[in-house]
Structure formats: structure tokens, C-alpha cells
Amino acid sequence: MVEVRLENLTKKFGDFTAVNKLNLTIKDGEFLVLLGPSGCGKTTTLRMIAGLEEPTEGKIYFGDRDVTYLPPKDRNISMVFQSYAVWPHMTVYDNIAFPLKIKKVPKEEIDKKVRWAAELLQIENLLDRYPAQLSGGQRQRVAVARAIVVEPDVLLMDEPLSNLDAKLRVAMRAEIKKLQQRLKVTTIYVTHDQVEAMTMGDRIAVMNQGKLLQVGPPTEVYLNPKSVFVATFIGAPEMNILEVSVRENHLEGRGFKIELPQDIMDLLKDYMGKDVLFGIRPEHMIIEGIGEMAHMKRTTKVKGRVDFVEALGTDTIVHVVIGDELIKVKLPGHIPLEVGKEVNVVMDVDRIHIFDKSTEEAIV
Numbered sequence: 001m002v003e004v005r006l007e008n009l010t011k012k013f014g015d016f017t018a019v020n021k022l023n024l025t026i027k028d029g030e031f032l033v034l035l036g037p038s039g040c041g042k043t044t045t046l047r048m049i050a051g052l053e054e055p056t057e058g059k060i061y062f063g064d065r066d067v068t069y070l071p072p073k074d075r076n077i078s079m080v081f082q083s084y085a086v087w088p089h090m091t092v093y094d095n096i097a098f099p100l101k102i103k104k105v106p107k108e109e110i111d112k113k114v115r116w117a118a119e120l121l122q123i124e125n126l127l128d129r130y131p132a133q134l135s136g137g138q139r140q141r142v143a144v145a146r147a148i149v150v151e152p153d154v155l156l157m158d159e160p161l162s163n164l165d166a167k168l169r170v171a172m173r174a175e176i177k178k179l180q181q182r183l184k185v186t187t188i189y190v191t192h193d194q195v196e197a198m199t200m201g202d203r204i205a206v207m208n209q210g211k212l213l214q215v216g217p218p219t220e221v222y223l224n225p226k227s228v229f230v231a232t233f234i235g236a237p238e239m240n241i242l243e244v245s246v247r248e249n250h251l252e253g254r255g256f257k258i259e260l261p262q263d264i265m266d267l268l269k270d271y272m273g274k275d276v277l278f279g280i281r282p283e284h285m286i287i288e289g290i291g292e293m294a295h296m297k298r299t300t301k302v303k304g305r306v307d308f309v310e311a312l313g314t315d316t317i318v319h320v321v322i323g324d325e326l327i328k329v330k331l332p333g334h335i336p337l338e339v340g341k342e343v344n345v346v347m348d349v350d351r352i353h354i355f356d357k358s359t360e361e362a363i364v
């Protein structure tokens with residue numbers, strides 16, 4: 001096990017900066033998720049940590065060891081890819097044994113380790129099969145077994161569950177997380193799926209356009225996003241963002257007002273008369289008379305009209321028109337609500353967010 005430290009890590013492809021001055025320490029034994037949209041530089045970062053890509057600038061340390069320019073084979077890392085990359089002409093046993101054979105590990109020890117890894121991944125009964133005789137999920141288990149069999153210092157995973165169907169993906173999420181907790185191997189896991197990130201990561205590092213925007217435990221990133229990008233990337237349906245202007249004791253939107261307590265308005269005094277972005281998550285509001293509000297210490301109400309109702313079974317997403325804007329409210333359970341009905345939307349005041357309109361960074 002090691003701590004991985006990225007210092008000012010930068011990768012340019014010609015004029016294009018794919019990874020821009022990344023500073024991040026992944027703790028010994030930690031499960032860190034690199035999360036961001038397609039093209040934000042996650043895979044490039046992972047490939048630099050693996051030694052498959054040379055940084056343009058910056059350093060990579062494993063513990064005290066500078067590994068920036070070491071070839072992959074000298075880093076004691078393992079990587080799992082979305083495409084599994086298991087060898088079709090080898091049995092499952094030989095696939096798992098391969099990295100040990102390269103290291104010239106004695107045959108008996110190879111056998112012990114292969115069986116150990118196969119048992120952890122519950123594929124002991126598949127050892128004689130060829131990859132063509134396996135399901136996608138089983139192939140991915142082989143790839144993970146092959147990655148852990150060498151007992152790497154760092155385990156790197158690049159969207160390993162993307163090729164699996166939705167149900168299997170959910171099951172494998174929990175399995176990989178449990179396996180990592182058992183092995184306590186420092187793990188860096190790349191995904192663009194925010195639910196995967198929330199459920200698996202000890203911490204999440206959110207990237208966009210080559211830059212690291214925020215790092216923290218899932219709940220902290222969810223509750224205290226530092227920017228509109230992070231706020232809207234995490235959570236579904238995404239956070240409602242409304243343009244409002246700051247008045248003496250309320251926020252004025254297009255055709256609606258949001259009254260807020262003095263302590264919050266005080267935080268906005270530099271923005272008096274100016275436009276800001278108001279954010280609230282769908283699950284931090286209810287419709288008056290429907291839904292539980294006992295957990296909300298302080299509330300504010302806004303009048304609206306039901307525009308559309310999405311019944312998801314476990315939840316109901318109610319689209320409400322307030323003034324000239326549309327917001328989504330998420331209520332637990334099945335709520336039969338009539339389109340056109342006048343309602344009061346009740347907001348949990350302690351769960352609101354205010355962002356600077358030009359920088360899109362959090363003020364409150």
C-alpha cells in the first residue's frame with residue numbers, strides 16, 4: 001500500500017491541455033473516484049499514474065518515491081479497463097496467472113495466488129474456461145482477479161463497469177467496493193457516473209476541462225458544492241438553478257420572490273442589487289400539505305402551479321412553474337397531483353445555495 005501524490009500534474013497534446021496543474025493526494029488504502037464528464041481528462045490522469053503517458057509537467061509520487069518517469073512495470077500498479085482486456089486464447093486460470101509468470105514467481109506460489117484471487121471474485125469454477133465461454137460480468141471478474149493477483153500497491157480502474165447491464169453494474173459496484181475494503185489497496189477509479197462515484201468513493205475528485213474542481217467525501221461534495229458545475233453534476237434530478245437579484249430582505253426572481261432569514265441575507269450584502277444564482281436540490285423541497293417537513297428547521301414558501309408530474313414509483317418528480325421559471329421538486333412515494341393545481345413550494349432554507357453569477361462559485 002502507498003500514498004499517491006500528484007503535484008502540478010499537467011498533460012498537453014500539442015496546444016490542447018488535457019490535464020491542467022492537478023494537485024491531489026490519494027491516501028494510503030483510500031478509494032478515490034475521479035469523476036467528470038467525457039473528455040475532462042480523467043483517463044489521461046489515470047494513464048499518467050500508470051506510466052502509460054508521460055506528463056508534460058509535474059510529478060507523481062508513490063510514498064516518497066518519485067515515479068514520474070518510471071515504466072509501468074516498475075510501479076507495482078494494476079489496471080482494469082472498461083474493455084476487460086482479457087486474453088481470448090488463454091484460459092481463465094492462465095489469464096490470472098499471466099502477470100505472475102512474467103514476474104517469474106514459482107509455479108506453486110502462482111497456483112496458490114490464482115486460487116486466492118479466483119475465490120475472492122467467486123470464479124473458482126470457471127478457471128478452465130476460455131473468455132468466449134464467459135458472460136461480460138464474468139470476464140470483468142477475471143480482469144479484476146488478474147489485477148489483484150499481483151497484490152499491487154495501487155489499483156487503477158477506468159470505467160470498469162460501463163460495459164455491464166444496469167442490474168449487474170449495481171451488484172458489481174458493491175462487490176468491488178467490498179473487495180477494496182478487504183484488500184485495503186489504494187484505488188483510483190475513473191467514472192463519469194455520479195451515482196457510482198457517490199456509492200463507491202471514500203472521496204470524490206470532480207474534474208472538468210482538465211482541472212480539479214473539488215475533492216471531498218461524497219456527502220460533503222453533495223451538500224457543499226463549491227461551484228455550479230459540481231452542484232449540477234452530482235445529484236439527480238439535478239439541482240435547480242434560478243437567476244435572482246439580491247434585495248433588502250429577499251431574492252427577486254422573474255415573477256417570484258424568495259424570502260430568506262437575515263443571517264443568510266447578511267452573507268449577501270456585497271451583492272445588494274446584483275444578480276446571483278440561487279440553487280436548491282429537488283429533494284430539499286416539498287409541496288405544502290404533501291410530504292414530510294419535520295426535518296426542515298427553517299423554511300420559506302414560494303407560490304407555484306403544477307406543470308407536469310413524473311411518477312417514478314419510488315419517487316415523484318413534480319415540475320412546478322414559479323413566476324417565469326420551472327423548478328423540479330422530488331417527493332418520496334407516489335403522489336397523485338393534478339396538472340394546473342396551485343401549490344406552495346416549501347424550501348429547506350438551510351439547504352439553499354447561492355453562487356456568484358460570473359464566477360459560478362459558491363457564496364452561500
Ligand code: ATP
Nearest residue numbers: 013016018036037038039040041042043044045192
Ligand atoms: P472519457 O470518459 O470520454 O474517456 P476522459 O475524461 O477520460 O473522457 P481523456 O481521455 O483523459 O478524457 O481525454 C481528455 C482530452 O484529451 C480529450 O479532449 C481527448 O480528446 C484529449 N486526448 C486524449 N488523448 C489524446 C491524444 N493521444 N492526442 C490528442 N488528444 C488526446
